[in-house]
Amino acid sequence: MSSIDRTSPTVAAKTASVTPASAMTTVGANASGASPAAEPVMALDDVSVYYGDVEAVRNVSMPIRHNQITAMIGPSGCGKSTVLRSLNRMNDLIAGARVTGTITYHDQDIYAPNVDPIQVRRHIGMVFQKANPFPKSIYDNVAYGPRLNGVKRGLDDIVEEALTGAALWDEVKDKLKTSGLALSGGQQQRLCIARTIAVKPEVILMDEPCSALDPIATSKIEELMYQLAADYTIVIVTHNMQQAARVSHYTSFFTAEVDDAGVRHGRLVEFDDTSKIFTNPSEQRTEDYITGRFG
Numbered sequence: 001m002s003s004i005d006r007t008s009p010t011v012a013a014k015t016a017s018v019t020p021a022s023a024m025t026t027v028g029a030n031a032s033g034a035s036p037a038a039e040p041v042m043a044l045d046d047v048s049v050y051y052g053d054v055e056a057v058r059n060v061s062m063p064i065r066h067n068q069i070t071a072m073i074g075p076s077g078c079g080k081s082t083v084l085r086s087l088n089r090m091n092d093l094i095a096g097a098r099v100t101g102t103i104t105y106h107d108q109d110i111y112a113p114n115v116d117p118i119q120v121r122r123h124i125g126m127v128f129q130k131a132n133p134f135p136k137s138i139y140d141n142v143a144y145g146p147r148l149n150g151v152k153r154g155l156d157d158i159v160e161e162a163l164t165g166a167a168l169w170d171e172v173k174d175k176l177k178t179s180g181l182a183l184s185g186g187q188q189q190r191l192c193i194a195r196t197i198a199v200k201p202e203v204i205l206m207d208e209p210c211s212a213l214d215p216i217a218t219s220k221i222e223e224l225m226y227q228l229a230a231d232y233t234i235v236i237v238t239h240n241m242q243q244a245a246r247v248s249h250y251t252s253f254f255t256a257e258v259d260d261a262g263v264r265h266g267r268l269v270e271f272d273d274t275s276k277i278f279t280n281p282s283e284q285r286t287e288d289y290i291t292g293r294f295g
């Protein structure tokens with residue numbers, strides 16, 4: 001296997017039911033809309049991530065379900081970003097980082113020796129904490145990935161479609177030649193989302209995409225996430241529990257534990273429907289965290 005196949009029959013049918021974000025505004029009020037029927041697109045099985053000799057995250061197992069939004073929450077340093085980066089092999093770019101266990105995408109091990117990480121990232125895209133447009137025009141930012149993939153024709157349509165999908169088209173359609181860096185922070189983040197969806201990934205990883213944004217720009221991105229979930233599977237790391245409760249269908253709660261040898265590791269405490277995590281979690285540690293008793 002040298003490439004990654006996203007057309008597995010296991011996810012041929014779109015099974016998600018998406019609840020409008022506006023219907024989910026307060027912590028605990030989330031009707032979740034989690035679709036138990038949604039097939040996993042990805043699965044983590046006993047995943048540990050090391051930086052050199054240090055095991056930063058230990059034994060994580062959870063599914064990432066098709067066209068659902070999965071949030072990762074937990075206190076600082078518990079390994080949320082580390083796990084997120086392992087989902088599209090971004091950790092490969094960090095010297096000394098190593099993943100054990102299995103992460104599959106459509107039942108294919110993305111760390112198998114014959115899998116090309118660039119192919120993985122084509123199917124599993126990423127949006128970072130700080131918007132990072134290239135110092136290029138808005139058009140060229142969005143066209144960058146398709147051009148890299150050898151697309152020469154129909155770029156105008158691809159750019160319009162991606163900017164429309166990222167809820168930015170109306171704001172920029174008359175200034176496509178303007179630098180992406182001239183946009184506001186929230187617009188830059190939506191430009192980065194447009195850049196990501198222009199290459200039509202199936203999964204979008206978002207690492208605290210709103211942490212640098214004001215509340216209005218944040219609510220636009222949250223609304224956008226909900227729209228994107230009709231077509232994409234999204235995994236989001238967020239420090240903001242209300243955000244996790246508002247936007248996600250599933251939530252994984254991580255914490256850091258100190259083992260018998262005194263070494264600190266990130267652990268997945270609980271994974272469940274977001275509504276369950278925020279109203280009736282199974283673990284005391286989850287309840288303590290979401291009620292603000294620690295973290």
Ligand SMILES: Nc1ncnc2c1ncn2[C@@H]1O[C@H](COP(=O)(O)OP(=O)(O)OP(=O)(O)O)[C@@H](O)[C@H]1O
Binds near residue numbers: 051056083094
């Ligand atoms: N590039 C790296 N090299 C070495 N150690 C790292 C690296 N990145 C993260 N770590 C360590 O891995 C552990 C988990 O970090 P990570 O950033 O994944 O946690 P997090 O839950 O996302 O934290 P935060 O919420 O503060 O962003 C921490 O102990 C951190 O110091």
